[in-house]
Structures are given as C-alpha cells and as structure tokens.
Amino acid sequence: MIKLPLLDIDSLAVDYQTGTGTVRAIYDVSFRLEKGETLGLAGESGSGKSTLGLSIMRLVPYPGVITNGIIRIDETNIMKLPEHEMRSIRGKKVGYIFQDPMTSLNPVKKIGAHFVELIRTHEPIVSEKEALERAKTILKNLGILPERINDYPHQFSGGMRQRIMIGLAIALNPSLVIADEPTTALDVIVQERILDLLESLRKIYGMALILISHDLSIILERCDRIIVMYAGQMAEYTTGAELHRAPKHPYTEGLLQSIPNIELSDQKLSAIPGSPPNMLNPPEGCRFWPRCPYVMEICRLKVPPLIAAEPNHLVRCFLYGEKGARIE
C-alpha cells in the first residue's frame, strides 16, 4: 500500500496585489509532508514563510491571492473546497499557532470559553460542560492548573498564553499543526520549554508539525526536514541532519555561519551582506545573486531550477550541475 502524504503542495504561488504593483510572495513551492513528520520553514522576514503557512489554511490576508498550485490535505484538494467546508478543516484538521501570544487570545473571554467555542464550533453535539472538562484535561497536560480555566487572558504570562494557544491548536486532535514563529515573542528559556512541549505533544498525538521560524538553530535541532525560503522561493529542501552537515545553497551557508558558536572564543560573527530584495522589483535571474559570494554570469540571467544535488537534497542554485557536483 502506498502511503499517502498528509499534506501535498504542488507549485504554489501567492501574489499580493498592492497599489504599487504585484508582489510574488510565494513562487513555485512544492513539498510533501507525511503523517507525524516535522517540517521546518526557515527564512528571513518577508521570505514568505507565514504566507505559506496561512495559505495551507486558505487564509492569506487581503490583498493576497493564491494564483497557482494545488494544496492537498489528506488527498482533498482544498483549493476547490467551498468556504463552509474549508471552515471545518481550520481548527479541526489543521491547528494554527500564531506568533504573538499576547494578542492571540480574545481579552474579553475566559480561557474556558475559548476552548468551548472552538470545540463546539466543530462538534456541536458536545455539551458545554463536556467541552470544559476536555479543556481542563488539555490544560493539565500543558502544565497549567485546570482551575485557571475561569481566568481571563490578561491574568496569564506570555509563556502560559502561548501554552494555551498550543492547547487550542491541538484541542481537536488535528493531524497537522502549523506553528508560526511560536516562540519569537518569548524569552530564550521559555522558548525552549514551549518547543519541548510542542515536541512531546506532537509525539503523543501523532500529528505532523510545520515549524516556521527565522531562527535556523531552533529548526535544525527539531525538524526532520527543512525548507529554507528565500524571497518567496524554496532555496533548499533537505533533512535536518543533511542541512547541518553539508548546506548547499550559498544563502544557507551564510545563515549557518551567522549562528554564533559558544565554543569559539575569538570568532568573528559573519553576516550575509546586503539585504533581502525588494519583492515589488526582485532581481532578474536568481533572486539571491546580488548577495551571493559565488555569483556567476548565468545567475543574473536565468532563474535556477530546483535540482536534486543529492537524493533527498533539493537546491535552487547553478553551482550544482546535472550530477549534483559543485562547480568550482
């Protein structure tokens, strides 16, 4: 029996039609995600990570439009689903964790009410009492006292709120959870705890996780596969170990070099020169060439295709020839 992927995205493109022109926020993104797998999405601000996450829910904010591509969740092409069927996927099949825990909860509603509403939206037969009981169990698993179900969001700390957000995302036992920079607003220690929690819940509930972050070190540690995004395109797509061992794309190289190493005392922290391209007017050819240390003539003229430099290692760069060997 062929194992069907949980999520299958094929040549997805998302445009933002702004007053000054069309921004291709995502272009030619394709990947698959198996059940229970962890996928990391890394990239700078504006590289299209969040847009990619939101397009899986078909919630790309106005004026964004999905212009091309197919997204399949459990073999259902969600691009063709009517809005009411799409609503039953959001929250039920795909949970979403937002970046900022301070504003992700409705300030006028008690924590319990958040759970009750979520559960009863998707399972109307569940009574309010039952929903609250389920919420208490979830809170207990998250390390929050079940009695606090009657508290308002402002009575919780940032880390606790993010745990509650995680609880809401997993409450209906979705098969996929998208965590969009879940720890960016939190300090480093809380960050670790939240990510560990997410990891353990993922194992318990057997769900797949898409972890979006600009922090490559977080993703390297925790993800089975990693997509490095640059200017709306996939720059590199491979396993975590492989990316750590042998990054192929010059951009990934630069990213990895800019992670400070605690064991080296007198290292000079390197940075990628230049800044991300203006997406209204991206450079011709490869979008990375103005910042690339290995830039060649062809890079300025043609968009490099995504090629398999090695089995299970896709890279969008002309440095790698037909057989995957690096051209020096």
Added chain:
Amino acid sequence: MDKVKVTKSMLARLVHNVGSLTKKGPSGWMVIIGIIIVSALVIMTAIGPWVTPYNPSESNVGPIRAPPSLEYPMGTNHLGQDMLSRTLVGGSIMLQVSALSVLVCFLIGVPLGLFSSYTGGYLDSSVSLVIDAVYAFPGLVIAIAVAAVLGPGVVNMALSIAVVYIPSYFRIVRSQVLSIKELTYTEAARAAGAKWYTIITRYIFPNVIPSIVVVATVNFADAVLTAAGLTFIGLGVTYDIPDWSWDLTNGWKYLSSRAWWIISFPGLMIILLALGFTLIGEGMSELLNPKLQR
C-alpha cells in the same frame, strides 16, 4: 503593538472600574457625581406623580404668576399651575426621548459600523460616504428638518435626534473594528474555523463596548439638550403634559415681567440632567482612555 495595549487596558479598566471608581481620582468622582445626579432626577420623575402637592396639569390651582412662596415653593405660571409639581414630573418626556434616541442610535449605528467595517471594500466606502454626508451637517439643523417632516411626538423626536447621532456611533465603531479585525485573536478565530458572524459578535463587538459606552453617555447629554431645543421651537410634544422644555418655551415670554421662576426651575433641571450625563461621559472617556489620563 501600541494599539493592542490600549484596547486591552481599556477593557481591563472598565471591568476593574465598576467597583472602585472612588480610587480613580477626579475622573472617577466625575462619574460618581454624574450617576448620582442622573439617578436622582430619574427617581424624582418616577415617583413625582405620587408626591406632587397639586395636579401638575391643572390650571388655576393658585394665583397667576405668583412668585415662590411657602404655599407654592417654585411659584406658579401664567395658567396658575404649580411650578413645583410641574418640575417634579416634567422630566418624563425628556428622559423618554433621550433614552429612546440612544437606543435607536445604538441599534442602527453599532451593527452598521460593525458589519460595514468588517466587510470593508466598496460596501464600507459607500456606507461611510453616506454617514459622513450626514455628519457634515450641523446636528440641530438635521434634527429640526427631520422633526419637521415627521411631526411632533415622543417617538418622532427620538428618531430625529437619532439621525444626528448615528454617525457618531458608526464612526467610533468603525475605527475600532478596523484595528481589532487586524489583531491576532480575530485571525486566530478565523484559523480555528469560526464563522464571520461569530467573529463579529464574540470577538469584535465585546471589545468595542467600552468606546460605545462613552459615546452613549455623551449622546444622552446632547439628546437632552436637542430635545429641549426641538420643543422650544415647537417641534416637540405639543399637548399639555408637564414637560421642562415646554415650560421653558412658555415661560420665557414672562421673563420681561420679572417672572424668573417660571423658566428658572425647569431650566435648572435640564441643565442638571445634561450635566449629569456629561459628567458620566467625560469621566468614562478619561478613565477608559489611558492617553488622556493625567
């Protein structure tokens, strides 16, 4: 980020304030005094019919235009009616009109603002255009025009005042919704599969309430004054139920003959009522808006 903090603390403030207005400094006291004045006047009007010394509508219970005395503490008017009795019960029309107009404004302005702003696009632009057109006219002029078309009566007065104030509700609700609908918790609700009306009623509306409360109290004060103005120019309630503004309308002619008491006491009541509502409104807006504090 800043906007977010304001919204959150506004709400926290409102919830917190209900019990502890006295600890809030001058603005807290403004609200308390305003509530005392308004509730005193409401109670006075409510129990008035049972405590009046004379029938307020009956003519010639005393001499014509008698100055205040022990028998008639607030004097009598040109029909020989007792001014104390009339003052005690004369607020009813005014309170009915202002309450009704606030209700109408609330029922039309708030849903319109919520829906139009949440939907956005052409609908929002066109509704805003119409509302702004109404807003551009001086309030009293519109009220007079509408009242003249509709004719006298409590409901018609309330409607003509409501037309003037619907734009205030609409605009405040619209601006709030514009910022709230971009906040993560509404986005999170959408990501959790909530329907659009759930988002409006459960996520956006409760967070707009604090601002609406402020507009409503200010609206109350203005409605009182506008109601008095409409009656004064003959577009109010014309039949003879005791009414402060009606007494003003009739009494001012006798001011030249030094009968100051005929308009002074009802006038004072109108001022007190408007002052009460204004104090509540101003105090509330100061309490709820951290930027105005201190």
